[in-house]
Amino acid sequence: MARTIRISRAENMSLNERFSRFSWPLFAMMCLILLLSIISLYSAGLPTCGPDVTASCEGFGGWHPYALSQMAKMGIGFVLFFIAAFANIKLWLKNSYLIYFVGLVLVVLVTFVGHTGMGAQRWLNLGFFHIQPSEFIKIALVMALARYFAWENSIDLSKFKNYLIPVAMLVLPLGLIVVQPDLGTAVSLGLITIGFFWIVGAHRKWFIIAGILTVLAAPAVWFGGLHDYQRERVITFVNPDHDPSGAGYQINQSKIAFGSGGLVGKGYLAGTQSHLSFLPENQTDFIFAMFGEELGFIGGFVLVLIYSIIIGMLFWFAKTSKNRFGQLLCFGFMLNFFVYYFINIAMVLGLMPTVGVPLPLMSFGGSSLLSLMFGFGLVQNAHINKDQQLSAKGS
């Protein structure tokens, strides 16, 4: 059965037309979070006192070492964003599997030759840049699944064998990522795939069977599959006072920093907990704790609101897309984005164990930022082409 991709009219759309279909509101929301990210990273940064300073530096906040560096990465991110958004969508449809495959190779590489950080092997040294393939694979998986289910018409979802390929798409990177070990990414990938199965209309019985299997497998994972530090985190999560100076330290400090912000916060650059080193990693995974400490409930609420608006827009894109690939791309990215930000904030607020997931577009770090900006470009592209007949059918 030869499979071809048929795209009508898509090629004929002029750049002007694409611009007119580009979603400026979504673009604005993305930029707004990037701006908040720079503001927060400036606060997490250090004061510059000249090269040869001898007196102690006063105050907090500085362009180094985070804000400036992240801005440079945003520059690259915008290039990726516009390429993803304005390239012919056919390019992405055609190369979805290839991109997924490259992502998978990177995950394989990082598992065997990667750098270790915080007890987990997550970094791949490209000489000039350290990348975290587990961030890229999240977007790549969304692309591959969207491509796979875009053939849905010829796929009989009641047949077990038709789930084998998408399950393999999940399990290949998942297995390696669990070994790394990166619990946060593993959970995200799992949730994205389950979400896909649900939305394409897989029968309920599969979910029930998978649920039962999970419950049965849980003890084996607990005793055989988890690293000591991960078990520690889960235990600590259930009882943070279990080890207040060790694993519980982060959760407690995060809650103290966040809670002490109050309704309006301690003021920008004035967060005591974050700046006094009580709060570790306040530029990456725990940036929301610092954000909440300095800008209070109001600041945090506004941020959650912006995230929710983005989720809403992504859902609307999916719903209004007249082709399956675009619909699933938007939907998958929405899932990914939601899982990302929900896990991170829940973790900071002590609702979930610390699993090492960055806050999307906010946290310091290039891999997550670049993947997400590329993803935003893809959904813009899908939105631009939402009225196109973009069918990829078996023939």
Added chain:
Amino acid sequence: MLDKEIAYTFDRRSALFLTGGAVLTSVLILRMLQLQVFEYKKYKQLSLNNSSRIIIDPSMRGKILSSDGTSLAKDEAVYRAFIIPDECDDVSIVLKTISRELKLTEKEIEKILKKIETQRRFQPIIVRENIKWAQLATLKSLNLPGLHLEPGYSRKYPGGGLAAHVVGYVGTLDDSRTNQRVAATSPFLMTGLSGLEKVFNASLSGKPGQTITHTDAVGRIIEGDSENRVIAVPGKDLQTTLRQNVQKKMEEALAVHGSGCGVALECATGKIIAMASAPKFDANLFRSIDGADYIEGLRNNKLNPFMNKAIEGMYPPGSTFKIIVALAALESGAITKDEKIYCDGDWEYGKHLYHCWEKKGHGWMNMESALAHSCDIYFYQVALRIGINPIKSMAEKLGLGQKLLELLPREMVGVVPDREWKQKNIHAGWMHGDTIISGIGQGYILSNCLQLAIMAGRAATNREIMPSLIDNIDEKQDFKKLGLNPENIKTVMNGLARVTQEGGTAAGVSWIIKNMGGKTGTSQVRQISMAERLSGVKTNEELNWEQRNHGLFVGLAPIDNPKYSVAIIAEHSGSSGAAALAAAETMKEALKNG
């Protein structure tokens, strides 16, 4: 278009996601409300006395020692009193209470209060660094919230900052910016910011320890958690090659003139026994209560007190370069030591008139007398005869145009020009005139003080000696032979010996030291135009200070069998007299015992 059934499935099933998403988002917002609004007081209190405060125990920093074992930098164990404004009920009352015990003046209290305003309330501010035992007991008994008394170390630079530019200084910020977060919040953690303190920071600083403590509601420490204690590891001492007495003498001699630099080293080993730059700074004062003003003053000083001019300053070597030209010429065979050249004060070549510094001329000059009198006409002609290439290769052989020490930051390479260099950097062809003025160390040639001291040392030993600042007893260096003809070296040494004798250009120094030979030099800071020369060249006294010539002296002592070499540059001193005097004082001290 999408299949109707697919669209239906999508709508139906996405409802679950929308509901789920809304519920989960509400959970987040409710949790935020719980933490920040309902339980705000609890967390605010917890944040105020964050129960697990990490106290950094600074490690004792290693000493920086001179070769005779005296300290150039050392840590002193002190008790220091600091206050954390956030924990005080009223800062001014706390200060007033302790002012009698610590003898704080009104002005100091005012300064501290002013400083508190400029920094965050939770940042500690040091009140006194050096607390006596009796004071400590009294202060402890006061039990004032917000007043902390902790043992620590204070970095001291004995002798008011001897060899300040080499030793460098410490500060509270890590330049590498890796530990800045810790550093910024712990003002007592010192890290090297310049000089050897910076280069050897890792081995000097050791490893700070830490104690996780529990604090009560007002931030006082209740108990140390011994399980989580990390013991501090003291740093290693650093043995330098500097000789304290020679260093001191050189600095004093340079201070007389006010601005310049000097290097003295042992010829056989290349060990630097003194390296000084004037004006200098006293890092002891940086952390005093007037420290900020002091530093500001130094920064605004146009004599660049923070610059280690001995390696960072680039100067035309002037007539000291004649040592190189002389050796290059003798080695090339283009001139013998006895051949005479006549100097009548001017020499015309091409359409250009070249002048000797001695307007009335030196008469007939051979190699030795030309060195002794620093005759420009002689060296113009010798340079022209051999060309720039042998001069360049001799200069490089003797250590110019390269980094020699490669230890301290910002060491300069300098310039030894030739045809290609000029084409590349000035975009002009090499002229005979360029060769001619190179003969007296002018033109494009640039060197630093260390290179000149090495140049003299290499010429004297006929070996490719390299300078060192750190004394590695196990490491015995055997320097490569230069392979110069010993006869030629002898000729040059005889010339250098005559420089400090009756009739030589530095005859005056014989009042201080008898057996030092050397070479004087002045290097032009500005170009003298023909019109100006005709209308009468301004004497150096008439010029603005910055336009006056630099005075240089390169010396060897004892000249009959050189043990030490020295190079001094007195900035804008007009003539070489000040440099020669400083060199003489330094050499006399170096030869005193050893």
